[in-house]
Amino acid sequence: MTPTYVTFEQGKFLKDKGFIQTNIMGHTTKWYDNRGNLRGHGVHGKSNVPAPQQWEVVEWLRITHNIDVHHVIVAASHYGYNIFQNRNRKHKEEGYYLTPQEAYSEAFNYILKELI
Numbered sequence: 001m002t003p004t005y006v007t008f009e010q011g012k013f014l015k016d017k018g019f020i021q022t023n024i025m026g027h028t029t030k031w032y033d034n035r036g037n038l039r040g041h042g043v044h045g046k047s048n049v050p051a052p053q054q055w056e057v058v059e060w061l062r063i064t065h066n067i068d069v070h071h072v073i074v075a076a077s078h079y080g081y082n083i084f085q086n087r088n089r090k091h092k093e094e095g096y097y098l099t100p101q102e103a104y105s106e107a108f109n110y111i112l113k114e115l116i
Helices: 008-016 054-065 100-115
Strands: 030-032 038-040 067-075 078-085 088-097
Touching: 008 030, 008 054, 008 100, 054 067, 054 100, 067 088, 067 100, 078 100, 088 100
Parallel strands: none
Antiparallel strands: 030 038, 067 078, 078 088
């Protein structure tokens, strides 16, 4: 299974919102350099941007902000997403994306720009 990392823009929003991604050694596992190139497994500077996998962001949102994100099937071979905030359905958005990863990415865009 190929990992799906957040986009460079999403990484910048995550950094601004306080997301800290570290492995057991205290270093980020993947990150973007200041030009938006995906890097990893080495020393990185403070100007670099975290590049977590989507599942890590889903968990961070759930634990840190009490926001649950789920992808849903909205039509044959099309996906959307649901967002639940504070255990109440505060926002529901469905779309037509070709993969669950695309649906999660659009949900992250909304959450990072509008909810937190």
